[in-house]
Amino acid sequence: xxxxxxxxxxxxxxxxxxxxxxxxxxxxxxxxxxxxxxxxxxxxxxxxxxxxxxxxxxxxxxxxxxxxxxxxxxxxxxxxxxxxxxxxxxx
Amino acid sequence: xxxxxxxxxxxxxxxxxxxxxxxxxxxxxxxxxxxxxxxxxxxxxxxxxxxxxxxxxxxxxxxxxxxxxxxxxxxxxxxxxxxxxxxxxxxxxxxxxxxxxxxxxxxxxxxxxxxxxxxxxxxxxxxxxxxxxxxxxxxxxxxxxxxxxxxxxxxxxxxxxxxxxxxxxxxxxxxxxxxxxxxxxxxxxxxxxxxxxxxxxxxxxxxxxxxxxxxxxxxxxxxxxxxxxxxxxxxxxxxxxxxxxxxxxxxxxxxxxxxxxxxxxxxxxxxxxxxxxxxxxxxxxx
Numbered sequence: 139x140x141x142x143x144x145x146x147x148x149x150x151x152x153x154x155x156x157x158x159x160x161x162x163x164x165x166x167x168x169x170x171x172x173x174x175x176x177x178x179x180x181x182x183x184x185x186x187x188x189x190x191x192x193x194x195x196x197x198x199x200x201x202x203x204x205x206x207x208x209x210x211x212x213x214x215x216x217x218x219x220x221x222x223x224x225x226x227x228x229x
Numbered sequence: 230x231x232x233x234x235x236x237x238x239x240x241x242x243x244x245x246x247x248x249x250x251x252x253x254x255x256x257x258x259x260x261x262x263x264x265x266x267x268x269x270x271x272x273x274x275x276x277x278x279x280x281x282x283x284x285x286x287x288x289x290x291x292x293x294x295x296x297x298x299x300x301x302x303x304x305x306x307x308x309x310x311x312x313x314x315x316x317x318x319x320x321x322x323x324x325x326x327x328x329x330x331x332x333x334x335x336x337x338x339x340x341x342x343x344x345x346x347x348x349x350x351x352x353x354x355x356x357x358x359x360x361x362x363x364x365x366x367x368x369x370x371x372x373x374x375x376x377x378x379x380x381x382x383x384x385x386x387x388x389x390x391x392x393x394x395x396x397x398x399x400x401x402x403x404x405x406x407x408x409x410x411x412x413x414x415x416x417x418x419x420x421x422x423x424x425x426x427x428x429x430x431x432x433x434x435x436x437x438x439x440x441x442x443x444x445x446x447x448x449x450x451x452x453x454x455x456x457x458x459x460x461x462x463x464x465x466x467x468x469x470x471x472x473x474x475x476x477x478x479x480x481x482x483x484x485x486x487x488x489x490x491x492x493x494x495x496x497x498x499x500x501x502x503x504x505x506x507x508x509x510x511x512x513x514x515x
Contacts, residue, residue: 172459180458187374187455 140175141182141205148186151202156211164202164213171209178210185212308334316340316360316396324350339397344407347385347400351413354387360394362387365410368420370402370428374454379403381430385410406431409438427452444469 145152153159156166167189170181182203189201189212198214311317311333317340320328327346332339342350354362367386374380379401387396400407409432410417421432422441429450432438439445447465449456 170457170459172457177457177459184455184457 139179139183141179141203141210144179144182144186145203145205148190148201150186150189151200153202153204153213155206156204156213159202159204159211159213162202164200164215166204167212167214169209169211182210185210188212189214306335308332308339311338311340314338319357319359320350320353323353337395337397339399341399341401344400344402347398348408348410348413350398351385351387351410354396354398355413357389360389360392362389362394362396364388364390365414365416365420366395368410368417368424370424370430370452372428372452372454376401381428383407383424383430402430406433408433409435411435426450429453 139147142152151162151164153162153164159166168185170185172178172181182205186201186203189198192198192214193201197217199217200215202213202215204211204213309332311331314331314333316338317328317331320340324346327343327350329341329343331341354360364387365385366388367384369384369386371382371384372380373382381402383400383402385398385400387398389395407430409421411421411432412434418436419441421435422438424430425432425435425438426440426442427450440447443451444465446468448463
């Protein structure tokens with residue numbers, strides 16, 4: 139499987155640039171720069187498995203993978219932070 | 230007399246001014262008749278050719294007889310259930326609930342064993358009267374990250390030297406590990422250490438369970454699917470590998486120049502530039 143197929147297998151969103159991921163609200167994690175396609179697939183799977191475990195634990199809401207020609211980067215949408223309390227006297 | 234001597238110009242001028250009828254002209258000139266006939270024949274032939282081409286095109290456009298369906302590629306052999314295999318029957322009779330399932334593929338028998346019964350099954354196979362599996366050919370492991378309950382499968386390849394028969398035992402293993410079979414076959418010692426080193430599967434009651442290939446303080450187990458294939462800097466490399474001296478760096482450059490390393494530094498830079506420029510160097514990898 140190539141990195142795209144691996145990302146589809148783990149229901150992850152695919153981006154072609156880190157900026158695209160950050161603009162979509164994703165937080166970047168580890169970046170791996172493998173030398174060849176086989177290592178690239180392995181790197182993608184390793185990132186995906188780590189992120190999938192986080193998703194299963196409920197730590198992240200959504201996972202994604204940034205696939206660039208020479209590198210792969212994991213990314214995730216953090217679980218929604220608590221809404222800041224609104225003080226009534228300021229309303 | 231003068232009129233008689235003169236040629237009759239008037240009659241000639243009249244004849245030249247009048248247009249002759251085509252038939253008359255043909256009759257008058259037999260050579261022009263044959264040329265026209267040739268032309269007519271050519272036109273007729275061209276018309277015939279055009280009509281034939283049209284008919285042919287219509288025939289080609291019309292749906293012909295249905296084509297024969299493309300033959301599907303013959304599927305390869307598939308594993309079949311081996312519940313009726315004599316060895317499986319013997320095991321079922323001897324060890325109740327130990328055999329989960331058995332399959333045979335290309336004459337190779339594989340038996341999935343309940344993890345709690347692995348040692349007694351192995352012991353029973355070793356002491357079997359008909360086919361004593363007295364040789365542990367190999368002990369290895371497979372990682373299935375999508376299987377949540379038992380992500381590892383430890384595989385025992387057994388061989389019976391007297392009976393010349395082989396059998397493969399498989400045990401699904403979770404985080405608790407599996408009992409060691411070093412008591413049955415002492416040769417299982419190092420393969421179990423290797424599996425522990427590369428997959429992180431723990432073997433209970435192993436006499437000396439520690440890493441065999443990697444340094445003892447190495448982090449991670451490289452044959453797991455969540456471990457990237459390529460070398461990654463980690464704490465161990467930080468602690469143990471000193472920075473390159475100039476001489477070592479030069480040696481590395483020489484190794485790269487002789488092709489002992491995959492890419493030299495300038496080559497690598499060149500390839501990276503190629504990628505940055507958007508050219509497809511590895512079109513399959515999308």
